[in-house]
Amino acid sequence: MRAKGNVARQSKASRPTLRHVAERAHVSVMTVSNVVNERNQFVGVKTRERVQKAIRELNYHPSATSRKLRGMQDFTIGVVIADDEPAFLKDPFITEIVAGLGNQLSAQGYSLSIQGVRPDQVSKAVMFSSVGTDGICAILCGSEATRRRNVEFLLTLRQPVVLFQETLEIDSPHIAVVSQDDHEGGREIARHVIGRGARNLLFLRPSMEWPAISERCRGIRAAIKESRSGVRLTELECPHEGFAETQSALGRYLAAGKAVDAILGGNDRLAIAAMRYCQDRDIDVPGKMKVTGFNGFDSWRYTKPELTTIVSPAHEMGQLAGRMLLKHLRAGTFARRKVLVPVRFQAGGSA
Amino acid sequence: MRAKGNVARQSKASRPTLRHVAERAHVSVMTVSNVVNERNQFVGVKTRERVQKAIRELNYHPSATSRKLRGMQDFTIGVVIADDEPAFLKDPFITEIVAGLGNQLSAQGYSLSIQGVRPDQVSKAVMFSSVGTDGICAILCGSEATRRRNVEFLLTLRQPVVLFQETLEIDSPHIAVVSQDDHEGGREIARHVIGRGARNLLFLRPSMEWPAISERCRGIRAAIKESRSGVRLTELECPHEGFAETQSALGRYLAAGKAVDAILGGNDRLAIAAMRYCQDRDIDVPGKMKVTGFNGFDSWRYTKPELTTIVSPAHEMGQLAGRMLLKHLRAGTFARRKVLVPVRFQAGGSA
DNA sequence: ATGAAAGCGCTAACAG
DNA sequence: CTGTTAGCGCTTTCAT
Numbered sequence: 222m223r224a225k226g227n228v229a230r231q232s233k234a235s236r237p238t239l240r241h242v243a244e245r246a247h248v249s250v251m252t253v254s255n256v257v258n259e260r261n262q263f264v265g266v267k268t269r270e271r272v273q274k275a276i277r278e279l280n281y282h283p284s285a286t287s288r289k290l291r292g293m294q295d296f297t298i299g300v301v302i303a304d305d306e307p308a309f310l311k312d313p314f315i316t317e318i319v320a321g322l323g324n325q326l327s328a329q330g331y332s333l334s335i336q337g338v339r340p341d342q343v344s345k346a347v348m349f350s351s352v353g354t355d356g357i358c359a360i361l362c363g364s365e366a367t368r369r370r371n372v373e374f375l376l377t378l379r380q381p382v383v384l385f386q387e388t389l390e391i392d393s394p395h396i397a398v399v400s401q402d403d404h405e406g407g408r409e410i411a412r413h414v415i416g417r418g419a420r421n422l423l424f425l426r427p428s429m430e431w432p433a434i435s436e437r438c439r440g441i442r443a444a445i446k447e448s449r450s451g452v453r454l455t456e457l458e459c460p461h462e463g464f465a466e467t468q469s470a471l472g473r474y475l476a477a478g479k480a481v482d483a484i485l486g487g488n489d490r491l492a493i494a495a496m497r498y499c500q501d502r503d504i505d506v507p508g509k510m511k512v513t514g515f516n517g518f519d520s521w522r523y524t525k526p527e528l529t530t531i532v533s534p535a536h537e538m539g540q541l542a543g544r545m546l547l548k549h550l551r552a553g554t555f556a557r558r559k560v561l562v563p564v565r566f567q568a569g570g571s572a
Numbered sequence: 573m574r575a576k577g578n579v580a581r582q583s584k585a586s587r588p589t590l591r592h593v594a595e596r597a598h599v600s601v602m603t604v605s606n607v608v609n610e611r612n613q614f615v616g617v618k619t620r621e622r623v624q625k626a627i628r629e630l631n632y633h634p635s636a637t638s639r640k641l642r643g644m645q646d647f648t649i650g651v652v653i654a655d656d657e658p659a660f661l662k663d664p665f666i667t668e669i670v671a672g673l674g675n676q677l678s679a680q681g682y683s684l685s686i687q688g689v690r691p692d693q694v695s696k697a698v699m700f701s702s703v704g705t706d707g708i709c710a711i712l713c714g715s716e717a718t719r720r721r722n723v724e725f726l727l728t729l730r731q732p733v734v735l736f737q738e739t740l741e742i743d744s745p746h747i748a749v750v751s752q753d754d755h756e757g758g759r760e761i762a763r764h765v766i767g768r769g770a771r772n773l774l775f776l777r778p779s780m781e782w783p784a785i786s787e788r789c790r791g792i793r794a795a796i797k798e799s800r801s802g803v804r805l806t807e808l809e810c811p812h813e814g815f816a817e818t819q820s821a822l823g824r825y826l827a828a829g830k831a832v833d834a835i836l837g838g839n840d841r842l843a844i845a846a847m848r849y850c851q852d853r854d855i856d857v858p859g860k861m862k863v864t865g866f867n868g869f870d871s872w873r874y875t876k877p878e879l880t881t882i883v884s885p886a887h888e889m890g891q892l893a894g895r896m897l898l899k900h901l902r903a904g905t906f907a908r909r910k911v912l913v914p915v916r917f918q919a920g921g922s923a
Numbered sequence: 924a925t926g927a928a929a930g931c932g933c934t935a936a937c938a939g
Numbered sequence: 940c941t942g943t944t945a946g947c948g949c950t951t952t953c954a955t
Binding site: 248249250251252255262263264265268287289290291292293 | 940941942943946947948949
């Protein structure tokens with residue numbers, strides 16, 4: 222199937238190749254290749270100009286796929302985001318990671334391929350049905366068993382993998398984990414509210430299991446233990462993480478007469494829902510009820526009083542993952558298989 | 573360079589190929605290929621089992637790159653997001669589009685490649701340095717001249733292109749534009765505040781030029797014209813779109829003694845910044861000052877009173893773009909080159 | 924039902 | 940400086 226003359230059909234089949242350029246410039250394909258790749262030492266000035274002219278006239282763009290096959294490198298990193306909802310980029314924590322990763326990779330000539338997928342469908346993702354990446358980043362969620370299974374699967378790909386916020390113990394030299402210090406974040410935030418007199422804490426967690434959430438909760442427990450006071454903690458699961466659902470779950474809990482003087486949101490969205498719920502019922506924040514969030518990116522500013530929260534280094538985490546992956550591609554191994562990035566406590570008026 | 577024995581080096585070089593599987597199963601590569609692609613009619617049952625065993629044992633995964641080259645199709649759509657800031661996925665409008673697109677493409681066996689890039693660097697994006705996509709989606713911004721140049725460039729790629737929210741007139745059968753009805757959205761929101769008595773409107777626009785913002789502004793002007801009243805509109809540019817910067821720009825404007833009774837945010841973030849500014853200075857919202865946003869996804873719920881805003885169909889726009897692109901890949905042309913998706917006015921308490 | 928050959932577009936290695 | 944050869948991993952076509 223040859224090109225159909227000069228009608229610019231918009232299809233791969235009709236895109237010019239090195240050979241077309243070579244014929245047009247009356248040189249060999251190799252010379253064109255040399256020009257395209259700026260190996261100027263190997264090409265005479267006049268020849269180069271002729272070739273460049275042909276390239277322009279034919280509107281030649283090299284085929285990434287051929288280069289990849291020939292070079293046995295894909296110059297692509299794949300990102301899989303496990304999520305139950307189709308809006309897999311809703312969480313700013315995730316978008317910051319992806320943006321950081323993407324920027325880092327672009328700067329090094331790599332592409333980013335991205336896919337959102339249900340936690341139980343990871344191994345069936347289009348991204349893995351055939352492999353066109355040099356390395357993988359994954360943000361997993363779901364039960365330990367599900368995550369374990371997905372990690373095992375990723376290992377079969379024979380590519381370096383960076384996981385975010387994963388707490389499973391993994392014993393492979395080709396899997397690294399990048400996390401923020403959620404434990405310390407939880408500890409700091411609990412210490413803060415306890416220091417301000419709170420005694421009955423309520424932790425709001427999304428129904429979907431994210432390992433990071435459990436870490437935050439463990440941090441809170443650690444702070445309670447350290448305080449040696451009679452502080453109590455209850456966990457409340459908020460189905461679907463939606464605004465209205467969160468508020469009605471909270472409403473049911475409070476209506477049952479349970480004493481609560483601090484609500485610790487597993488993330489900012491949960492915290493804001495709770496705060497608005499209180500304010501709508503004239504429960505003074507922070508007077509009667511302290512409210513804290515987690516992973517403040519922008520939304521902590523949206524409320525009045527501003528949200529006391531933990532600022533996440535998500536963008537840096539993405540960049541870091543990119544650097545680690547590319548380094549593994551060169552070195553064949555990860556220098557560090559576990560990296561913990563510090564978080565920052567940020568006081569607002571809500572607690 | 574052969575594989576290095578049985579040590580599982582984690583590199584492309586050592587990944588098993590069809591040939592390895594074929595040797596192990598004592599069949600030809602073609603037979604393995606047939607098994608992998610489930611062309612069961614061409615393979616005997618016993619042979620198939622032997623091959624599957626070899627595949628499992630060697631941990632074979634087909635090479636996407638080879639398939640792409642051989643099939644002259646990349647099964648990949650590229651998304652370029654022009655943005656001045658590195659956090660190119662910060663805007664939920666964009667993430668919803670990307671998620672919608674990604675979901676649609678995955679469902680059809682396509683991958684999504686994504687890159688954020690400065691508006692004046694689009695043509696230098698890694699994504700285009702060599703072409704490994706079948707089609708392109710672009711969210712452009714910047715001046716008309718810049719966008720025009722970028723569109724021209726995209727045309728040289730000889731691929732179908734879907735642009736979001738683009739207002740330039742483009743005359744190519746291979747470029748389609750998907751937009752939400754920003755004009756109507758602006759009109760509705762202005763009509764609303766005017767109906768409630770506002771006479772001096774202030775439109776907050778981000779300093780980066782987005783065509784959609786201009787559309788919203790035009791819609792506002794249209795509503796003012798229709799109202800046949802002495803309503804006045806001023807535009808205020810908010811540098812960097814940041815919270816503090818927006819507030820100080822607004823502060824400077826109001827301090828100059830200009831009369832304003834309604835602030836129309838070009839997007840929700842700007843609106844929320846303005847609303848918080850007013851509330852901190854005891855300017856009653858909506859009593860003394862009406863405030864409206866645009867593109868409410870979640871954050872409209874974060875404020876008290878809740879934000880009156882326009883709900884964007886961004887996810888659907890992404891899905892739609894995906895369908896259009898894949899259809900072009902089959903049909904060689906776009907059925908419609910301009911699609912306008914309706915928006916929905918959503919009343920809150922802020923206006 | 925199975926296999927051999929050819930070639931997708933590109934580049935490393937070498938020959939002139 | 941320029942050209943020829945071979946081959947990356949896969950699938951289409953044709954032969955057995």
